[in-house]
Amino acid sequence: MPHIVTDNCRLCRFTDCVEVCPVECFHADEERTYIDPDVCIDCGACIPACPVRAIYDTEDMPEEFVPWIAINAERAATLPVLSARQPALPTAADRQKELGF
Amino acid sequence: MNTPDKALKIAVIGSGPSGFYAAEALLRAGLPLQVDMLERLPTPFGLVRSGVAPDHPKLKEVIKVYDRIARSPGFRFLGNVALGRDVTVAELRAHYHAIILACGAQSDRCMGIPGEDLPGSHTATEFVGWFNGHPDYRDHAFDLGREVAVIVGQGNVAADVCRILAKPVDELRTTDISEHALDALAQSRIREIHIIGRRGPAQARFTPRELRELGEIHQCATLADNRDLRLGERCETELNDLQNGNAAKNCALFREFTANQAGNRRRQIRFHFYLSPSEVLGDSRVEGLRVARNRLEGPAFAQVASATGETTTLNCDLLFRSIGYRGVPIPGLPFDDHRGIVPNAVGRVTDGDHTVPGVYVTGWLKRGPSGVIGTNRADSVETVTHVLADLTQADAVEKPGGDALEALFPARGTRNLSYEEWLQIDEAEIERGRPHGKPREKFTRVRDMLALTGHG
Ligand SMILES: Cc1cc2nc3c(=O)[nH]c(=O)nc-3n(C[C@H](O)[C@H](O)[C@H](O)COP(=O)(O)OP(=O)(O)OC[C@H]3O[C@@H](n4cnc5c(N)ncnc54)[C@H](O)[C@@H]3O)c2cc1C
Ligand code: SF4
Ligand code: SF4
Numbered sequence: 001m002p003h004i005v006t007d008n009c010r011l012c013r014f015t016d017c018v019e020v021c022p023v024e025c026f027h028a029d030e031e032r033t034y035i036d037p038d039v040c041i042d043c044g045a046c047i048p049a050c051p052v053r054a055i056y057d058t059e060d061m062p063e064e065f066v067p068w069i070a071i072n073a074e075r076a077a078t079l080p081v082l083s084a085r086q087p088a089l090p091t092a093a094d095r096q097k098e099l100g101f
Numbered sequence: 102m103n104t105p106d107k108a109l110k111i112a113v114i115g116s117g118p119s120g121f122y123a124a125e126a127l128l129r130a131g132l133p134l135q136v137d138m139l140e141r142l143p144t145p146f147g148l149v150r151s152g153v154a155p156d157h158p159k160l161k162e163v164i165k166v167y168d169r170i171a172r173s174p175g176f177r178f179l180g181n182v183a184l185g186r187d188v189t190v191a192e193l194r195a196h197y198h199a200i201i202l203a204c205g206a207q208s209d210r211c212m213g214i215p216g217e218d219l220p221g222s223h224t225a226t227e228f229v230g231w232f233n234g235h236p237d238y239r240d241h242a243f244d245l246g247r248e249v250a251v252i253v254g255q256g257n258v259a260a261d262v263c264r265i266l267a268k269p270v271d272e273l274r275t276t277d278i279s280e281h282a283l284d285a286l287a288q289s290r291i292r293e294i295h296i297i298g299r300r301g302p303a304q305a306r307f308t309p310r311e312l313r314e315l316g317e318i319h320q321c322a323t324l325a326d327n328r329d330l331r332l333g334e335r336c337e338t339e340l341n342d343l344q345n346g347n348a349a350k351n352c353a354l355f356r357e358f359t360a361n362q363a364g365n366r367r368r369q370i371r372f373h374f375y376l377s378p379s380e381v382l383g384d385s386r387v388e389g390l391r392v393a394r395n396r397l398e399g400p401a402f403a404q405v406a407s408a409t410g411e412t413t414t415l416n417c418d419l420l421f422r423s424i425g426y427r428g429v430p431i432p433g434l435p436f437d438d439h440r441g442i443v444p445n446a447v448g449r450v451t452d453g454d455h456t457v458p459g460v461y462v463t464g465w466l467k468r469g470p471s472g473v474i475g476t477n478r479a480d481s482v483e484t485v486t487h488v489l490a491d492l493t494q495a496d497a498v499e500k501p502g503g504d505a506l507e508a509l510f511p512a513r514g515t516r517n518l519s520y521e522e523w524l525q526i527d528e529a530e531i532e533r534g535r536p537h538g539k540p541r542e543k544f545t546r547v548r549d550m551l552a553l554t555g556h557g
Contacts, residue, residue: 019482020475022118022163041162044308045475053343057310060350084482101343 001058002037003046004072006065008099009033009054011091017046017055019085027079028086036076037069052099108175109134109492110502112197114184116140117147118474119464120203121167122481128173130489136176137197137503141183142236143518143550144526145171147205149474150543151235154261155276156268158540163474171520177503180518181547187515188506190433190460196506198497199459199488202434202443202450203481206426206465210441212253216381217422220244225258225423232265232286234279234543244386245289247418251390253378254423255298256306260315262421263294267321267368275538279545295415297373299406301397302329302355303336305374308473309350316354320367325358329374335401342402373415377406381420389416426470434460442469448484449491461488522554529553 005017009032017033018026025039026046035046035055046055056065111127113120116138124136144150146164153160171178182188184204193200209224211217221244230238250266252259265273270287278286298305302325305312316323330352332340340349355372363369375395382389391414395406427441435452437444443462444451450460463484464477472480510517518526526544533542544550 016479019479022122022475022478023166041159042310043160043163043473043475044310045473045478047346048344049479053346060309060313 002040002042002072003035003044003055003057004037004061004065004068005033005035006054006056006061006068008052009050011089011095012052012054013086013089013092015082015086015088016049016051018082020045020049024081024083025076026082027076028082029075029079033082034072034075034079037073052096052101107133107497107499108502109199109497110197110500111136111199111201111488112193113138113201113203114193115147115203115205115464115466116145116167116178116180117203117205117464117477118149118163118167119205119467119477119481120147120201121170122478123201123203123463123485124176125170126482126485127488128170128175130485132489132493134175135502137179137506138171138176139179139182139184139188141181141186143181143523143547143554145178145180145520145523151230151233152258153233153474154229154265155233155278156264156273158276160474161277176520178518178520178523179503179507180520180523181551182510182515182517185432187510187513190431192506192509194459196501196503197459198492198500199461201484201488202431202460202462202466203464204428204431204466206441206470207429208427208441209422210425210427212378212422212424214378214380216383216387219381219383219387220385221383221387221418222381222420222422225252225254225262225421226426228262228265228421229258232278232282234282234545236545236547239281239545243285244419245285245291248290248292249295249417250291250293250419250421251295251297251415251417252421252423253297253390254425255296255372256423257308257311259296259421259423260307260311262423263296263315263370264318266291266294267315267318267370269319269367272319275540277534277539277541277543279543281545291419292368294368294370295373295417296370297376297378297392297415299375299377299395300404301332301336301374302352302372303332303339303348304404305348305351305355307347307351309347309354312351312354315370316358318368318370322361322363322366322369323358323372324361324363324369325355325372327359329372330356330359333397335397335404338401339404375406377408379412382414387418387420389414390420426465428466440469442466448480448487459491516551516556518550518554518556525554526550
């Protein structure tokens with residue numbers, strides 16, 4: 001089972017996650033990133049890289065995030081790959097503060 | 102700058118993750134440039150081939166990414182060419198505009214205690230290299246005929262060593278573990294594996310995923326002592342930190358292990374904390390490990406192990422140390438002996454307070470042995486940013502590059518392998534594995550690899 005991006009990733013796009021992904025499996029829209037489950041190799045590099053802890057190992061996550069498994073798979077399939085780090089969205093710093101990180 | 106021989110020529114030394122991500126970042130820069138990757142073995146991919154455990158095949162899929170990079174225009178693989186053995190730093194500087202060292206951390210830290218070199222005492226590198234078919238460790242022997250093994254260190258490499266020792270051998274048969282290791286493990290009589298750490302459960306370096314796996318091994322009990330999990334206030338502070346999620350999960354797992362019983366399982370793994378080895382005991386071979394008990398001192402997140410004065414002895418027949426890795430000094434370049442890395446500022450090699458022009462470093466040799474495969478990607482992006490900034494400022498003198506370098510090899514008896522020749526080895530390994538249901542059976546001797554590619 002792969003890793004997934006969840007709710008905390010919103011209006012941030014720090015994309016620190018993207019830069020450490022060894023296989024380029026992050027895709028993104030204007031709001032957040034999504035992991036392609038068929039490409040992710042479960043290396044775990046992105047978990048500590050995300051400043052707001054939005055990423056979970058599906059084998060080890062709170063029940064509430066189960067719906068995000070399908071969301072990641074569906075969205076990743078239609079959105080372009082992000083292969084390099086992007087400038088953070090202007091809302092990023094506020095969002096991080098709001099989440100208490 | 103558009104003709105190929107005006108291209109910027111860059112040598113990357115080492116074909117592990119950091120080398121490949123450096124090559125990727127260079128080739129994506131949109132400049133006319135040529136990347137030549139030198140690798141001391143005939144085979145590429147560094148620790149992805151020779152470190153990552155055979156029962157973690159999914160991680161090795163990262164090789165597909167490296168294969169794609171290796172097939173890009175502007176990339177050349179020079180396998181079986183070692184910096185320091187076949188070429189010198191000075192020669193590389195004469196042939197290339199820049200050199201990026203990506204040689205990893207090829208040696209282990211020592212415990213620095215008496216008896217460390219007794220027969221039966223090994224490094225994790227030796228054992229991992231042996232079961233993963235690394236040619237350097239092909240002829241090592243591990244006596245698995247006795248019952249008790251101790252592993253010093255509580256990181257993921259220690260977990261890999263433990264898992265390979267503890268798993269029923271039948272579960273390894275369809276992995277790419279080397280045949281000689283499989284034969285030896287099939288005869289193993291190991292029953293108890295003790296993993297000891299200097300500090301407490303809150304400071305263990307395992308990732309929860311690896312630790313959980315140790316708790317799920319068939320016919321194996323995973324045990325910890327309740328008393329070790331009564332944590333002090335400073336440890337609780339560490340566990341409550343949102344950025345320290347691994348520690349909290351690890352402690353929850355250790356707590357589960359305290360409720361387990363050995364029962365009549367075939368094997369057991371026992372975690373020990375707050376212990377520092379002080380002497381390996383035994384006359385002609387390892388018979389035990391003397392350990393000193395520690396307590397933690399200092400503020401949360403900077404707690405250090407401090408000896409209480411109390412010592413005990415663990416009887417054991419086999420000892421592995423997995424307490425960190427060190428880079429190997431490269432002749433002609435500075436080395437930070439304390440950290441075991443090539444000294445650098447954001448990837449530019451430094452010698453005292455000046456930078457060594459044209460020489461860069463990335464990966465484990467740059468930052469020490471921390472992080473996972475992907476960590477090297479961000480690390481190499483950083484180094485390459487500085488390589489490109491320096492190169493595009495400098496006046497581009499022409500450099501002769503890889504063709505001229507290759508022309509030096511025959512007279513030295515160096516037989517370099519191309520990426521196509523590696524692909525021949527790759528195909529032959531897959532073929533050899535097939536009858537046994539293995540993804541591949543690695544060649545473990547350089548001479549066999551050379552013979553296969555017509556260099557024998
Ligand atoms: C046992 C073990 C298990 C691991 N398991 C995992 C895991 O499960 N998941 C994970 O994400 N990470 C894992 N890691 C970490 C990961 O392997 C490293 O982060 C990564 O390999 C470091 O990359 P590197 O390129 O710096 O070094 P390396 O991968 O070591 O590559 C260095 C390369 O340089 C070559 N070289 C050395 N000296 C010379 C020279 N003088 N001339 C030419 N070539 C030279 C070497 O032969 C080697 O191919 C593991 C590490 C170890 C030790
Ligand atoms: S770093 Fe975290 S919050 Fe930022 S884009 Fe990646 S997953 Fe989202
Ligand atoms: S777990 Fe690894 S492979 Fe999967 S998305 Fe995260 S960084 Fe990429």
